[in-house]
Amino acid sequence: MTDHAYEIGQQVSVPRGLDVVQGTVDGVYGDERNRQVILHVETEGGDSETITVPASVLDAARRDEAEHQPGAWLSAYQYEQALEVALADIFRSIDSKFSQTSPGPRDSGFDIAFFTPERMVVFEAKHRSRETLDAGGKYLDQLAACVHEIQARVTRSISGILVTNAKIPHGLAKRAAIARDRGESLWIARWAPDEGLDELADIVRKAVSFQR
Structure with a gap:
């Protein structure tokens, strides 16, 4: 269940394997218990791609930042x-x-x-x-x-x-x-x-x- 409403254009941190990259919210779908966030992210080669990430992953990132517990x-x-x-x-x-x-x-x-x-x-x-x-x-x-x-x-x-x-x-x-x-x-x-x-x-x- 997500605890945050993600808006188009919002900047968020996104897990990519063992790395963390910045992404831009491009869309949101699903109910609050299973919300999925469509993100536009930059790749290492300078290209861009669109991925979908569960909102719960982004929620955890936000809570972590608030609690000052990096990682x-x-x-x-x-x-x-x-x-x-x-x-x-x-x-x-x-x-x-x-x-x-x-x-x-x-x-x-x-x-x-x-x-x-x-x-x-x-x-x-x-x-x-x-x-x-x-x-x-x-x-x-x-x-x-x-x-x-x-x-x-x-x-x-x-x-x-x-x-x-x-x-x-x-x-x-x-x-x-x-x-x-x-x-x-x-x-x-x-x-x-x-x-x-x-x-x-x-x-x-x-x-x-x-x-x-």
């Missing part, structure tokens, strides 16, 4: 990319017929989805520079709302997993467990790229095999 927003972007690669490895070991996708225009509240023949698993990545994830539960609530919305219009079973590099407050873990007791496949996983895949893979497998 944190780029770390969040890299975290999401690393998570996508890790999840592909996990799903490959679960079911060779898996597929994956990014959110479409009608979807909101998640960063990436993976499919097996029987289930769709949506993931929301939250990279934090703070040691502990926010205890208020808003990210879990947003993911739950996303799962309910998708489940209402598809026949495939849906699971939602919130993945973070921060410590997970006990209260949030308990809320997810209570949701599962109600028959909702809602999970929280702590994962960092340098910590291996075992714990994340265990939760993914539980989400894939979850029965109401």
Whole structure:
């Protein structure tokens, strides 16, 4: 979900691989939970190109500047990319017929989805520079709302997993467990790229095999 209205002509910082370049907003589309920003950027050779970036990436850059923590927003972007690669490895070991996708225009509240023949698993990545994830539960609530919305219009079973590099407050873990007791496949996983895949893979497998 974006927290800023981007305007045509606005100058923004844009991640390009491991670098950061300046871009100019050329258009905006999508609702506030899945807003995409069309940007005009200059390439190294002096040419220009048009790219589309999730507004959430630009939001993170703005928050980082406000908090005077240079580089944190780029770390969040890299975290999401690393998570996508890790999840592909996990799903490959679960079911060779898996597929994956990014959110479409009608979807909101998640960063990436993976499919097996029987289930769709949506993931929301939250990279934090703070040691502990926010205890208020808003990210879990947003993911739950996303799962309910998708489940209402598809026949495939849906699971939602919130993945973070921060410590997970006990209260949030308990809320997810209570949701599962109600028959909702809602999970929280702590994962960092340098910590291996075992714990994340265990939760993914539980989400894939979850029965109401």
